[in-house]
Amino acid sequence: MNSNEQAVMTAVGAFLVAYTQADIVTCMAALSTQRPLMLMGTNEDEVICTHEAAKKLFEADFKCMSGLRWGLYQQQWVATSADLASVIIALPLTYRHADKDVTVQFRYAFTLACEEKQWKICAAVACVPRPAQTYAFP
Numbered sequence: 797m798n799s800n801e802q803a804v805m806t807a808v809g810a811f812l813v814a815y816t817q818a819d820i821v822t823c824m825a826a827l828s829t830q831r832p833l834m835l836m837g838t839n840e841d842e843v844i845c846t847h848e849a850a851k852k853l854f855e856a857d858f859k860c861m862s863g864l865r866w867g868l869y870q871q872q873w874v875a876t877s878a879d880l881a882s883v884i885i886a887l888p889l890t891y892r893h894a895d896k897d898v899t900v901q902f903r904y905a906f907t908l909a910c911e912e913k914q915w916k917i918c919a920a921v922a923c924v925p926r927p928a929q930t931y932a933f934p
Contacts, residue, residue: 801874804881807915808906812866818858824851828918831909836921861891870901881908881915900924 797805807826814822827833827850835844837853844850867888874883883906890899907919 797874798876800876800881804874804876804883804908804915805872807908807917808883808885808904811917815854815857816864816866818854818862818864820851820854820858823854826917828909828911828916830911830916831918834919835917838922838924861893863890863892863897865890879910881910882906883908 811823811826814826824847827847829847833845833847833850835850835853836842837844842853844853867890869885869887871886872884874881876882884904885906886901886903888899889902890897892898901924903923903925905921906917908915909918910916
């Protein structure tokens with residue numbers, strides 16, 4: 797991995813750590829302020845295009861989940877240019893919800909933009925894969 801790719805992965809990792817710590821300030825600081833924002837979460841209503849909506853989404857997540865812990869990356873792919881980067885990762889997430897521990901596999905696709913020599917997230921899509929050979933979606 798070259799230094800540019802490493803810097804991008806460090807930015808993504810810092811965002812994920814901030815998320816586990818329910819650190820809204822750092823999560824928000826990881827988002828681009830110079831490009832349009834598009835975040836798609838795992839729920840059908842989670843299509844975020846503003847910083848205000850992103851902050852509300854993080855607050856809602858942190859209100860209903862606690863003890864967030866990411867596992868190790870199981871897959872990762874990164875490509876960079878001078879000012880844009882793309883990252884695809886898969887990793888498990890464990891959290892507590894409604895007095896129950898839950899572990900799910902997450903897949904993320906991030907697009908980052910280089911702003912003032914720092915990589916910032918301008919787009920992301922999160923999904924929780926369904927079991928193999930599942931073709932019916934409720």
